[in-house]
Amino acid sequence: xxxxxxxxxxxxxxxxxxxxxxxVIAVIVxxxxxxxxxxxxxxxxxxxxxxxxxxxxxxxxVYLKVKELAPSxxxxxxxxxxxxxxxxxxxxxxxxxxxxxxxxxxxxxxAGFVLVLPIVFYQVWLFVAPALTKRxxxxxxxxxxxxxVTFCIGAMFFLIIIWPVIINFSLSYEAEGLQSxxxxxxxVNFCLRLILMFGLIFELPVLTLILARFxxxxxxxxxxxxxxxxxxxxxxxxxxxxxxxxxxxxxxMYLMYEISVWVAxxxxxxxxxxxxxxxxxxx
Numbered sequence: 546x547x548x549x550x551x552x553x554x555x556x557x558x559x560x561x562x563x564x565x566x567x568x569v570i571a572v573i574v575x576x577x578x579x580x581x582x583x584x585x586x587x588x589x590x591x592x593x594x595x596x597x598x599x600x601x602x603x604x605x606x607v608y609l610k611v612k613e614l615a616p617s618x619x620x621x622x623x624x625x626x627x628x629x630x631x632x633x634x635x636x637x638x639x640x641x642x643x644x645x646x647x648x649x650x651x652x653x654x655x656a657g658f659v660l661v662l663p664i665v666f667y668q669v670w671l672f673v674a675p676a677l678t679k680r681x682x683x684x685x686x687x688x689x690x691x692x693x694v695t696f697c698i699g700a701m702f703f704l705i706i707i708w709p710v711i712i713n714f715s716l717s718y719e720a721e722g723l724q725s726x727x728x729x730x731x732x733v734n735f736c737l738r739l740i741l742m743f744g745l746i747f748e749l750p751v752l753t754l755i756l757a758r759f760x761x762x763x764x765x766x767x768x769x770x771x772x773x774x775x776x777x778x779x780x781x782x783x784x785x786x787x788x789x790x791x792x793x794x795x796x797x798m799y800l801m802y803e804i805s806v807w808v809a810x811x812x813x814x815x816x817x818x819x820x821x822x823x824x825x826x827x828x
Contacts, residue, residue: 575657699747
């Protein structure tokens with residue numbers, strides 16, 4: 546009896562090791578490919594440090610509209626200084642030997658991971674596939690595609706929309722006698738951590754879709770737990786020190802839960818109804 550329980554468990558561990566080895570090899574290969582454009586990725590991450598982002602462009606357009614509609618207000622509040630403010634560079638700094646090299650490795654690893662996401666999600670699917678029915682295993686292509694696309698959307702949403710907000714907010718504290726002096730490790734590590742977090746946050750609807758199709762979760766199960774989702778989002782966001790980062794993590798996280806609730810309603814309802822109509826039929 547004990548042997549029958551132990552053997553499957555060992556087989557699961559062997560299978561898990563096999564999948565992890567494939568994932569690690571794929572990430573290393575992806576890292577090698579991404580190394581060639583890691584410098585361009587670093588420059589993209591550094592863009593908000595120039596002070597010119599979509600936020601500054603929006604603010605400039607608003608001030609010019611004020612100049613057009615209310616010239617006296619434009620002059621009174623000296624908005625021309627904001628419109629014609631010179632670009633101020635904020636170069637990154639490092640203080641340890643080989644620090645830029647290790648940062649380049651981290652950027653390449655993250656980019657390589659994103660490049661091989663289809664392989665990563667396919668290995669995850671292969672690990673859980675033995676527990677699925679033949680019909681459920683056919684969902685492998687939609688799962689891998691949706692999981693890859695949503696992770697990339699989450700990462701790009703962070704880099705294009707959220708990251709400039711965080712950096713602009715940080716730079717807004719500059720004043721006479723208080724200047725920014727960003728360390729490259731702290732800056733890049735913070736960015737990469739949030740890229741990974743936003744990518745995983747955007748995976749929540751896909752995970753809910755799969756679980757709803759398998760009948761593990763339902764709209765009736767998720768909908769009443771919105772307050773707990775809001776609390777969980779707040780707790781996760783609270784691990785970040787500054788207020789602006791807490792909000793930009795908490796709000797998307799809860800919104801993904803809300804989308805997941807509706808995903809469960811739309812895609813889980815049909816399966817639940819089918820099971821009620823055919824209670825005794827084998828899969």
